[in-house]
Each structure stands twice: as structure tokens, then as C-alpha cells.
Amino acid sequence: MDYIRNKRIRLDKSRFKDRRATYHDPCNYGRQARRRFGHGFFEEPRWILSQCMDHWRDLYPNRMNQICCGGGGGALSTGYNEQRIFYARRKFDQIRACGADMLVVPCHSCHGQLNAVKGEYGMADLEVKYLWELVADCLVVE
Amino acid sequence: MAERISKENDGIQTGPGVAVTALNPGRCRSWPFFQDFCITCGICASACPVSGVEGFDPRMLVRMISLGMEEDAVSASWPWICTMCGKCAALCPMDIDIPGLVRRVRSLRERDAVPGILHKGLAAALETGNNLRLPKEDYVFILEDVAEEIAEEPGFEGFTVPIDKKGARILTTIHNKLVNTHTEDLKHWWKIFHAAGEDWTVPSENWEGTNWGYFTGDDDAMKTLTGRIAAHMEALQVHTLLWPE
Numbered sequence: 001m002d003y004i005r006n007k008r009i010r011l012d013k014s015r016f017k018d019r020r021a022t023y024h025d026p027c028n029y030g031r032q033a034r035r036r037f038g039h040g041f042f043e044e045p046r047w048i049l050s051q052c053m054d055h056w057r058d059l060y061p062n063r064m065n066q067i068c069c070g071g072g073g074g075a076l077s078t079g080y081n082e083q084r085i086f087y088a089r090r091k092f093d094q095i096r097a098c099g100a101d102m103l104v105v106p107c108h109s110c111h112g113q114l115n116a117v118k119g120e121y122g123m124a125d126l127e128v129k130y131l132w133e134l135v136a137d138c139l140v141v142e
Numbered sequence: 143m144a145e146r147i148s149k150e151n152d153g154i155q156t157g158p159g160v161a162v163t164a165l166n167p168g169r170c171r172s173w174p175f176f177q178d179f180c181i182t183c184g185i186c187a188s189a190c191p192v193s194g195v196e197g198f199d200p201r202m203l204v205r206m207i208s209l210g211m212e213e214d215a216v217s218a219s220w221p222w223i224c225t226m227c228g229k230c231a232a233l234c235p236m237d238i239d240i241p242g243l244v245r246r247v248r249s250l251r252e253r254d255a256v257p258g259i260l261h262k263g264l265a266a267a268l269e270t271g272n273n274l275r276l277p278k279e280d281y282v283f284i285l286e287d288v289a290e291e292i293a294e295e296p297g298f299e300g301f302t303v304p305i306d307k308k309g310a311r312i313l314t315t316i317h318n319k320l321v322n323t324h325t326e327d328l329k330h331w332w333k334i335f336h337a338a339g340e341d342w343t344v345p346s347e348n349w350e351g352t353n354w355g356y357f358t359g360d361d362d363a364m365k366t367l368t369g370r371i372a373a374h375m376e377a378l379q380v381h382t383l384l385w386p387e
Contacts, residue, residue, distance in 0.1 A: 008338040027227040068227035074357030075225050079258035083195050083223045108317050136330035139337045141297030
């Protein structure tokens, strides 16, 4: 945020102007951070996303009511894979209802889970992107 | 272990049929999660995305701890198919910290019985500084190789990766998958640093950014791994940490 606000980096908002992007709140950055530390990081990533593109659409529900991707708490590494895939069914209903073709996330676990199971829900073409990857893709370099 | 008066259901080693005399309410009263305040309303079970999977029911888990059925909870798969997403706790009218309770139950598993690779990865990180047991020279080779690829892109000429740079402004850690199967994903932050003219560095040892003690309920391991990152910051005199994991 500091880089963008202080103009240390410049971003090209036209790069993804034809894409339908949305944003997923990781549990540990949002709901759990609010519980443990008194502040959920809900607005900061949305602000960054808005610096990368003029139009994107939020999932519903979101923020404190966001639906977990199913990959948190070490679930990618417990071996309970069938359970983990089933877990994501509500997540993909939500993404489908939003109509997105790009899902931006700032969490390694969410990214891994969403990419790993999107094919199971007929959404193999959904592009799952790290928030910092989106920023890097939009960089204007001289 | 509670005496059973009927068969267990849905794969969990407990069920509706536990003799009242075998219960031990108060046994876990020192646990700081407010589990004894449960009014059994079931909002947690309605909110939970894995309710019903392997018979899981967060309300039942809270009641089991409240009634002292610790062994049954610890041996169940439930605490491990829960992702500790916290939706249950966010909606609980009694503000019971269900994810905290789940993590405590996880911590009571024998370490060799922790499912999957979670404890193995953590043990590797404690022994070698990373979950993969990746030797330092291989790690440095991968970082420098990726840096050379970036330097070939227009606008990033001359890009190098500053390893163990004393006095840098930012220290960042590395997620093990980025020096394993996803090396392309190392590039995003590095490109942002380059474009911003940032003075940054990465450690050559103990670089692991994940901390699987969080998942396995191992507070001592968490402290050790976090302490290593703090030690890097002191040794390199870096005041800002970027810890994307």
C-alpha cells in the first residue's frame, strides 16, 4: 500500500480491464486476525485490488462472513483430501454465482487449495492469482 | 475412556451412547475457550462448511471437551478436517473460541500420529531450517537462477537477489513451495521490490516462512521458528519483516 500511495510503483489499470475479477478473504487475514489481534485485514487488499483495476466484483457473503476455501489449518497436508475437496463446494457455488473468471487471494494455502480443486467443480479455467502477483503483473516499468 | 452403552456412529470413536457416570465435567475446565458456556444452540454446526463430514459437528466437539471426553476428541479425525476458519466462533452467541479449542485438541495428538506430512515437515524445519530439508547450496542456486530469469525481462536488467544483506530495509521469508514446485511465484514480490527501488534481503539459512506448529498445535516449535526469523533481523540489522506466509 505504501509503494502505491507514495508512487514508488505505478500500476497499469488497463491490463486486466476485460477480466471479471473477484477477491477471497483468507480466514487468517480476516475473521481470525480480527479475533486474535483486533483488526481484520478486509479493506486493505480491496484497496490494492482497486488500484489494479477499475471494476471488480466482491463475493457474497464476504469479510466476516466469507466462506473458507477449505485449504486452511494445514488441510492441504493432512491427507484428508476427499474431505478437503468436498469442503470447497460452497466456495465454488459462491464464485460461480459471482461470475468471476479471476480470483485474487493473498494466502498461499487458499491459493493452493483453490487451484487444486477448481477442476473438480468444473471451473478449471478460473485463474487463481496472488494479490502480489496481480500487482506485479500491472507494474509499469521504465 | 468413557464406557460405551451403544455403537459409535459415523466413524468417530464416540457417539450418543456414553454412560453419564463415565463423564467427567470440569476435567478440561482450565482450558481457556469458554467451552462450558455452550448453550447447544447449534449455530456453529449450521455455519461450519464440514458439518456432517465424517459425522463432524462442532457443537458436539465443544460438548465433548466440556464433559471431559478428551481422549475421544483427540483420537477423532474431526479436529483435522476442520480448517479452524472461525466462522463458528464469529457467530457463537456465547463467544466460545472453537478454533482455539480445536488447535488445543490437535496439540494433544501423539506427534507420530499427526496426520499427513504436517509433523514431518515441521520436524524437518526444526532440524534443517526448512520443511524440505533443502541444502543451502541448492536453495541459493534456485534463488540465483530465478533472479537471472528476471534479469532477462525488459525493465529488470541487472536484477540480482540480495542474500543476507546487512542493513537492508526489509527482510522477507520464503515459502518452501516457491523453491520447490512453484519457483515462478518467487518473481512477483521480487519484481515489486525492484520497481519500488526497495532495499531488501532474504536469509541464506532458516528461511522457511511457513510455521506448521500453528497447524499441529505445537507452540514450542512455533516459538523456535519465529525466534529464528527475529534472530535474522537482529543479526542483519533489519527493522521491517515481510512474512507473506
